[in-house]
């Protein structure tokens with residue numbers, strides 16, 4: 306089992322096996338890729354492009370895919386995946402970033418949420434396809450993934466929303482279609498707290514049952530602009546990782562951070578919580594022990 310970071314800055318905190326750099330987060334800002342960090346790209350979530358091309362924003366009967374539309378869990382703007390210029394530009398961009406870094410982790414490579422997109426172009430395309438709305442959206446996403454696979458020569462990791470039951474209806478994502486193109490998946494299980502680890506373990510079990518490629522689980526440690534009172538407690542992160550690890554067959558865990566110091570603070574707090582680490586040792590088999598061994602190993606980086 307591997308342990309990595311997903312970072313908004315080109316940082317490589319000690320004590321991990323790999324570091325994924327958020328080269329293009331949902332803000333649309335484009336950072337320079339780093340030659341030894343896989344690159345994370347948010348594809349259709351792109352607030353910056355939405356500002357210069359408001360007509361590219363994904364539409365629905367419940368309003369556009371924009372921050373402030375509380376019909377959807379959207380904290381940025383999401384573009385229509387059939388906008389031809391943007392789609393082609395993203396494929397070129399993904400290919401270029403793949404050349405400059407050791408692999409591509411995509412997220413937002415699908416529709417904004419249920420009921421999207423009903424812009425005039427999408428309505429027209431769906432009608433011409435002869436398919437129902439759900440089947441047509443599935444084809445749009447799967448065709449895009451086929452093109453992405455052609456563009457990415459190195460490892461391709463596809464992120465999935467943490468919804469094992471309704472991804473097709475909400476995002477147009479069929480797990481078996483995606484498995485044809487992904488080397489691995491990444492289940493994004495971000496939350497500002499993990500007070501009820503039972504739910505996260507349940508989601509991990511659901512994905513283990515459904516996915517035909519190995520999968521990582523991403524957990525939230527510290528995001529841009531957060532205050533210490535906003536983020537999960539180190540004890541919650543220790544527990545939720547243990548609970549998901551014992552599901553078995555998890556490829557690894559990836560921790561989201563903005564800043565090396567914040568990761569170090571988490572590692573230090575986790576290591577110093579001896580009583581909880583001892584208790585968690587009794588929670589399951591090998592993967593649990595591997596995770597707790599990793600936390601033990603952080604002793605050498607604690608200053």
Ligand SMILES: [Zn+2]
Nearest residue numbers: 385422424427
């Ligand atoms: Zn559209």
